Amino acid sequence: MTDFFNQYGSQIIAKSAEHLYISAIALALGIVIAVPLGIVLTRTPKVANVVISITSALQTVPSLALLALMIPFFGVGKLPAIIALFIYSLLPILRNTYIGMKGVDANYRDVAKGMGMTNFESIRMVELPLAMPTIMAGIRLAAVYVIAWATLASYIGAGGLGDMIFSGLNNYQPPLIFAGTIPVTILALLADFILGKLEQKLTPQQVREAQ
Template identity: 80%
Template sequence: MQAFINEYGGQILTKSAEHIYISALALALGILVAVPLGIVLTRFQKISSFVIGLASVLQTVPSLALLALMIPFFGVGKLPAVIALFIYSLLPILRNTYIGMKNVDWNYRDVAKGMGMTNLQSIFSVELPIAMPTIMAGIRLAATYVIAWATLASYIGAGGLGDLIFSGLNNFQPPLIIAGTVPVIIIALLSDFLLGLLENKLTPTALKQEVE
């Protein structure tokens, strides 16, 4: 065990850092695109089904096939991997943002309007905080997906813990497989825990008490 850590310890840390970088960047892009888009769709109901349906279709494409499709356009490396993972992160965040915003009681909107709030003020001060638990549930789900699928990014030269896993599979070295798999699980669990803390912080106190 000590010999294995001495030999591969540095590589495990480096690959873990690459994995986190790829996953975090893809998830951040997904949030930046899907949350505003989900909010906009609640104001344009006629196109909401088409846009969410398109996102659903994109997620049905096998992850390895989508990664391969990125190569002719973006080559190999981290860029195509981030773009592919970004596409996969869209649906859970977009769908949950749309559902969360759409399910906000109209009474809250009427109160905001009665207080003289503009549409944007109502969204940011009233609707978003109420919809936050649903939105964060989508982000937490997307984070789990992205971290898991990022292991396949090694097939197109993006690095990450997938390098250790597939190297172990190709060379029949179970310790390498475990060295790649365990950190992925830890990263996924840790990210879900941290996002849970963020969700708790962003959710209005009155709403949390109502749920309890």
């Protein structure tokens, strides 16, 4: 085990940081775009069906094919990988945001309106906190997806732990495969755990107790 870490330790750390960088940016972009869009779509149901159908269709494109499709437009490297992973992160976040916001009891909206809240205040102070568990479930799922699929980004020169996995496969070196696979699994579990803790912080206590 000591020899293993002596040989691959620095490479594992460097590739893990690279992998996390790609995944974090893609997920952050997904959250910034999909959460506000999901909220807006609850106010426009007809448009919602079209937008969610389009994002669902994008989700059906094989991840390797989507990465390859990015090359003519963005070349190779981290940028096309981030864009492809961002596209994959959209559906779970968008769908859960839409479902979570639509699932808020209409009585809460009526009470907020009766208190003189604007539409924006109702969303920010009432609906969003109540929908937070569902929204965070989508973000957690997207995080695991993105971290797992980021291994394929190695094929277009984006780096990350996929470099070690595919190098091990190509050269018949199981230690390299394990050196790439185990950190990916740990990163996915760690991301899910951290986001779970964040969900608890963002969800009002009354909502947590009612679940």
